[in-house]
Structure formats: structure tokens, C-alpha cells
Amino acid sequence: NAGVTQTPKFRILKIGQSMTLQCTQDMNHNYMYWYRQDPGMGLKLIYYSVGAGITDKGEVPNGYNVSRSTTEDFPLRLELAAPSQTSVYFCASSSGTTLRGQYFGPGTRLTVT
């Protein structure tokens, strides 16, 4: 049971490039989330999904897109990368039972220069 896995661990992008951050969970969780964490700023919700085929915007969705074609996978797409998207990105999943919390992946460190 690997939990939540994310690839890549690190990435440097040039301004204007695009990339997809991969996230996979093997816990059969319906809920999945993407967050970004800037230094000293806590976690901000980018997008979330309550099940395959259903996604919705979080607090900071601009510049990102998501899809959820399977229960296991929830990729995050960055189009036209900007320096403001330099951050650490975390994917998380949950069963939907609030008090069991969310399970987080190890994160992807992204730098846009």
C-alpha cells in the first residue's frame, strides 16, 4: 500500500512552458485534492474532486487545470508557467469521512524561471 504518490519530485520550468504533475492513490478514495504551499503561507487549495469525472475549483485555480478519469489518478496541468507558480505542490486524498483526515503525497517542488 503506497498511499499517495506524486511525480516528479522536482522540476524546473522556463516561463511559458507547460507540464503535468502526476498524482496516484491506491486507497480507493473518492476525494482528491491539489494544494500549493508557499513559504510560511500554509496550504492553498487549487482544485479538488469528489469522484471520477467530477472536479471543482478551490481557492487558487487560475493557471491550472485538472481531470479525473479514474478513481486512482488526479493529474494537475500547468499551462504557460509563470514565476508566481513557483511553489511546492501537494496532492491529497480522503475517504470522505471527515475525521479520518486527508492523506498527503510527498510533494513536487516546482521552480519557474
Next chain:
Amino acid sequence: QKEVEQDPGPLSVPEGAIVSLNCTYSNSAFQYFMWYRQYSRKGPELLMYTYSSGNKEDGRFTAQVDKSSKYISLFIRDSQPSDSATYLCALDQGAQKLVFGQGTRLTINP
């Protein structure tokens, strides 16, 4: 006004000290209160959760919620160097979406 306020620290205490970490919030709709621990360069992990006002204890950790004051706390007794991490409070209205505090960076000095 931010929905959740947390002092980012850093906080540095000697081993064995009692640590108090706090968050305040503004939205009375929050029903679920959690604390996450995040070690350096790792993802957050759920440490404790509470649903109502009052105390909940788990080993050396105690979570306290005061809904009337919109104030939540995490106490760590007999702190250990392995407790050095960033602690984030997280609140949920019941919609499966968490609102996080900024996180408090804690260092326990041997």
C-alpha cells in the same frame, strides 16, 4: 480578515518543555478541527482531530477547542527533539474541504 490565523513562529524550546500552539478562526460554521504535523520536505500528516468544544488527549498531545472564542490549541507535553516540525491547524465546515493555518515551525532543542 483571514478565515484562520496561526502564528508562524519560529518557536524554539528546550527538550522536556510544554509547548502550546494556537489558531484562531472567524467562521463559526467550522465544525471539525484538526492538527497536521509536517516534517521538513515531507507532506503533512494528520496528528489529531476534534469535533466539538473540549479537550482530546493522545499520549503527549492534547487538542483543545473553544468554539465560543473561536480558538483552538495543541499542547505537547515532555517535548522531544523528534517533535521538531511545522504544525498546521486545519478546519472543515463538513464539506470535505480543509482551510489551513499558516503553520508554526517548532524546534525542540536537546
